[in-house]
Amino acid sequence: MLRLQGQIRFGGIGTVTGIDLVAALQLAExxxxxxxxxxxxxxxxxxxxxxxxxxxxxxxxxx
Structure with a gap:
């Protein structure tokens, strides 16, 4: 998960909304x-x- 630190998505008020899964799968590949x-x-x-x-x-x- 540490490699995905830059792929975390945030909402308008700073809440975490998820991981950019496309980028995460590309990184895995x-x-x-x-x-x-x-x-x-x-x-x-x-x-x-x-x-x-x-x-x-x-x-x-x-x-």
Whole structure:
């Protein structure tokens, strides 16, 4: 996931809306990763990332 840091999409108020999956799959192809496996894993990783980053953001705003 660290290689995808620049591919995170943000909404208008700074919330994380997802990963640029096209760019992520292109990166996987460039790195010779199994695109089929990556295409199954990325949506789950994206969901976890969105939940965690937005939770952190919400908690910071509550302080």
């Amino acid at each position: 460039n790195l010779n990763y199994d695109k089929r496996a990556i295409s199954h894993l990325l949506p789950m990783a994206e969901a976890g990332l969105i939940t965690a980053l937005n939770k952190d953001r919400t908690e910071q705003n509550d302080e």
